[in-house]
Amino acid sequence: MAKMNMIQAINSAHDVMLEKDSSVVVFGEDVGYFGGVFNATEGLQEKHGIQRVFDTPIAEGGIIALAIGMGVNDLRPVTEIQFSDYIYPAFDQIVSEASRLRYRSGGEYWAPITIRTPCGGGIRGGQTHSQSPEGIFTHVSGIKTIMASNPYDAKGLLISAIEDDDPVVFFEPKRLYNGPFYGDPKQPAQSWENHVKGEVPEGYYTIPIGKAETVRSGSDLTIVTYGTMVHVSLAAAEMSGYDVEVIDLRTLTPLDIDHIASSVCRTGRCIVVHEATKTGGFGAEILSQIQEECFWKLEAPIERVAGWDIPYPHAFEWEYFPGQGRVLDAIKIVMEG
Amino acid sequence: MAPNDGNKLNVPAPRNRPGETPEFDNLDIPNAGAVSRPDVMMDPKEMFGYANSLIRVLKMNNKAVGEWDPKLCADDMRKGLYDMMMTRIYDDRMQNMQRVGKMSFYMKSRGEEAVSVAQAMALDDKDMLFPSYRQQGLLISRGRDLLDMMNHCLSNSRDNCKGRQLPIMYSWREGNFFSISGNLGTQFCQAVGWAVASAYKGENALSATWIGEGTTATSDFHHGMTFAAVYNAPVILNVVNNQWAISSFQGIAGGEKSTFAARGVGYGMPGLRVDGNDFLAVYAVTKWAAERARNGGGPTMIEHYTYRADAHSTSDDPSKYRPEDEPKSWPLGDPIERLKQHLIEIGEWSEEKHSRAIEEITALVTRKYKEAESYGTLNSGERPEVSSMFEDVFKEQPEHLRRQRQKLGV
Ligand SMILES: Cc1ncc(C[n+]2csc(CCOP(=O)(O)OP(=O)(O)O)c2C)c(N)n1
Ligand SMILES: [Mg+2]
Numbered sequence: 166m167a168k169m170n171m172i173q174a175i176n177s178a179h180d181v182m183l184e185k186d187s188s189v190v191v192f193g194e195d196v197g198y199f200g201g202v203f204n205a206t207e208g209l210q211e212k213h214g215i216q217r218v219f220d221t222p223i224a225e226g227g228i229i230a231l232a233i234g235m236g237v238n239d240l241r242p243v244t245e246i247q248f249s250d251y252i253y254p255a256f257d258q259i260v261s262e263a264s265r266l267r268y269r270s271g272g273e274y275w276a277p278i279t280i281r282t283p284c285g286g287g288i289r290g291g292q293t294h295s296q297s298p299e300g301i302f303t304h305v306s307g308i309k310t311i312m313a314s315n316p317y318d319a320k321g322l323l324i325s326a327i328e329d330d331d332p333v334v335f336f337e338p339k340r341l342y343n344g345p346f347y348g349d350p351k352q353p354a355q356s357w358e359n360h361v362k363g364e365v366p367e368g369y370y371t372i373p374i375g376k377a378e379t380v381r382s383g384s385d386l387t388i389v390t391y392g393t394m395v396h397v398s399l400a401a402a403e404m405s406g407y408d409v410e411v412i413d414l415r416t417l418t419p420l421d422i423d424h425i426a427s428s429v430c431r432t433g434r435c436i437v438v439h440e441a442t443k444t445g446g447f448g449a450e451i452l453s454q455i456q457e458e459c460f461w462k463l464e465a466p467i468e469r470v471a472g473w474d475i476p477y478p479h480a481f482e483w484e485y486f487p488g489q490g491r492v493l494d495a496i497k498i499v500m501e502g
Numbered sequence: 503m504a505p506n507d508g509n510k511l512n513v514p515a516p517r518n519r520p521g522e523t524p525e526f527d528n529l530d531i532p533n534a535g536a537v538s539r540p541d542v543m544m545d546p547k548e549m550f551g552y553a554n555s556l557i558r559v560l561k562m563n564n565k566a567v568g569e570w571d572p573k574l575c576a577d578d579m580r581k582g583l584y585d586m587m588m589t590r591i592y593d594d595r596m597q598n599m600q601r602v603g604k605m606s607f608y609m610k611s612r613g614e615e616a617v618s619v620a621q622a623m624a625l626d627d628k629d630m631l632f633p634s635y636r637q638q639g640l641l642i643s644r645g646r647d648l649l650d651m652m653n654h655c656l657s658n659s660r661d662n663c664k665g666r667q668l669p670i671m672y673s674w675r676e677g678n679f680f681s682i683s684g685n686l687g688t689q690f691c692q693a694v695g696w697a698v699a700s701a702y703k704g705e706n707a708l709s710a711t712w713i714g715e716g717t718t719a720t721s722d723f724h725h726g727m728t729f730a731a732v733y734n735a736p737v738i739l740n741v742v743n744n745q746w747a748i749s750s751f752q753g754i755a756g757g758e759k760s761t762f763a764a765r766g767v768g769y770g771m772p773g774l775r776v777d778g779n780d781f782l783a784v785y786a787v788t789k790w791a792a793e794r795a796r797n798g799g800g801p802t803m804i805e806h807y808t809y810r811a812d813a814h815s816t817s818d819d820p821s822k823y824r825p826e827d828e829p830k831s832w833p834l835g836d837p838i839e840r841l842k843q844h845l846i847e848i849g850e851w852s853e854e855k856h857s858r859a860i861e862e863i864t865a866l867v868t869r870k871y872k873e874a875e876s877y878g879t880l881n882s883g884e885r886p887e888v889s890s891m892f893e894d895v896f897k898e899q900p901e902h903l904r905r906q907r908q909k910l911g912v
Contacts, residue, residue, distance in 0.1 A: 194747075195748050197513070199750075199822060199823045202748065215513045215515065216513060220750045220754045222716075222755050222756065223686060223720055223747060223750075223755070224720050224721065227721075251685060251686075290606075290668070291607075291667060291671070291684065292667065292668075292684065293685060294668075443906075444902070473891075473892070473903075474902060475892060475895050478665060478666045478891040479606070479668055480880060480886065481665060481885075481888055
């Protein structure tokens with residue numbers, strides 16, 4: 166085992182797969198010589214060659230179309246979209262093409278591509294470096310959607326994504342790259358150094374796509390969450406005085422509803438937490454499926470904690486971000502009515 | 503399948519990397535004055551040569567020569583020089599303030615000041631500007647109060663963008679300066695839309711837009727070019743080729759295979775290629791394009807051949823991907839220095855006046871900055887009202903946002 170932060174773990178996943186499979190190629194804006202604006206691909210071009218790790222023109226739609234074409238011709242492309250706020254020019258290629266290729270061709274063609282992209286706020290990035298657009302992709306049939314919350318999961322899930330024959334959009338909450346973030350910007354920044362999930366094997370391992378993980382066990386209520394909000398929820402659970410169970414979804418689609426339902430049916434109470442805007446967010450889908458599975462076991466209405474339905478406002482980052490206080494309020498409502 | 507050794511994946515790479523000596527001897531740079539000035543209504547089909555040459559006015563001996571010399575009066579040139587200096591001093595100050603935590607982010611335009619300042623001067627104030635994030639000189643040349651620019655960058659209580667946008671993503675309606683987006687290229691075809699509306703209304707105003715050479719790869723660039731050509735829109739489409747797009751050299755945007763100006767010709771419009779560090783040349787080509795557009799000649803694409811002399815932004819470290827002394831080695835020099843030397847050469851400026859101007863501008867920037875800070879910074883002092891973050895999502899605040907605001911308790 167080695168100590169790794171999330172960037173190093175992601176870098177290592179690329180490295181392992183470039184080593185293991187000669188059909189793996191890695192590309193995106195600034196990912197080649199420079200190693201990416203977050204250093205996720207640092208050193209990989211030098212080690213694996215410019216033909217396997219390279220820079221692309223600034224055209225996200227082109228990057229994904231290129232990946233689809235390469236994938237159809239036997240390669241296994243791993244792409245980086247520099248910020249998920251810049252994924253929209255690629256929307257048509259992802260939604261109309263990659264997602265449906267297998268289906269529309271009766272299984273003759275498919276897109277074995279991985280689309281990595283940093284998401285989320287908390288870094289003072291303003292409206293174009295802070296968005297959480299996962300809900301736009303979870304709505305589309307034929308795409309798998311992942312959001313890792315720690316180095317260990319990030320590496321294992323990324324390797325699974327690369328090996329997966331279907332298109333995967335792999336969200337990386339950038340606020341977690343260097344350490345867990347518990348939602349209070351006034352606290353000193355944490356590192357992954359002393360966190361169990363900062364222990365990462367150097368070699369190959371996978372974490373299955375489609376499996377959630379219970380990261381805190383409890384009997385009073387269940388918080389269902391993913392990404393940065395896993396850590397914020399854990400901190401709020403700690404402070405609440407209740408015996409809170411916290412589930413990290415890790416994969417959003419396909420959703421591990423059985424795992425969620427068995428917890429909520431047991432606790433009878435639930436809060437769904439995400440950073441993305443509320444209306445039409447993925448939380449609505451989770452909530453609806455829980456209602457289908459657990460309605461007769463519920464003892465209180467399910468609460469949702471999410472970003473406000475506004476663009477990410479630069480100066481009001483911490484009024485916008487759903488921090489510990491908002492999760493605690495929800496816990497109170499669910500427990501005390 | 504049978505192997506074919508001749509078929510190899512090509513990934514362009516720049517000539518020099520960190521630790522190496524920058525080499526620019528392969529650049530084909532014609533002499534100042536070598537390129538003729540065509541009639542403003544010339545058929546684009548006959549203009550291919552302009553896209554593959556380089557329009558230059560200022561010689562290295564500081565004289566202005568050739569058909570493109572705009573013959574500006576000394577006062578206008580001094581205004582241009584002053585505004586370029588102001589842009590640079592403003593940039594330096596703001597970057598320093600970012601370094602000490604007064605704002606979240608900053609981007610300088612060092613080395614590219616002629617592009618924005620000369621172009622703003624060559625256009626009319628009624629002409630609409632759709633810039634990228636590296637044309638702050640447009641604002642300065644059009645006379646925006648530095649205080650307002652600073653208030654925006656500090657996201658303070660007087661920020662006209664109400665704290666909602668990253669620093670440097672200015673908006674200034676009064677000055678016909680469009681709201682800057684953080685998403686690359688999106689404004690390019692919007693500028694065409696504005697110009698089409700001007701034609702629809704039968705007005706005399708045109709629009710101008712700017713994108714980096716890296717951003718010519720976006721589909722938005724091609725939308726802009728196609729729509730401008732199809733509707734013969736009165737628009738000036740500027741590509742600022744500053745050689746770098748963060749860490750990617752211009753070859754990654756296709757600059758090794760043809761010039762960026764040549765793209766204009768491909769779409770059926772003139773593509774002019776200009777020395778972007780030559781204030782007089784930039785001014786002259788812009789005047790040409792504006793006259794053409796106002797005469798019904800439609801769009802012109804201009805490639806400004808320049809160099810990004812500083813980091814991409816405060817988040818960037820160029821020593822990781824290009825030789826440290828590459829900016830100093832750029833063969834077309836520095837735009838401020840070149841105009842300054844020209845003015846000295848013709849007896850209209852001096853070293854003493856220059857030093858005094860630097861002092862004057864520095865004092866002004868310092869004074870304005872102090873005042874701006876008194877209205878707050880990102881992390882201290884006054885801010886816009888928190889409740890205002892729920893406004894302007896729509897013209898009228900819908901009920902669900904009113905409830906969310908109440909839930910936040912503001
Ligand atoms: C759609 C989109 N993709 C990626 C980015 C990230 N990004 C910001 S600036 C930049 C480089 C732009 O280079 P260029 O167009 O040459 O302009 P310059 O910075 O040199 O002025 C990139 C990739 C973005 N802002 N928008
Ligand atoms: Mg550039």
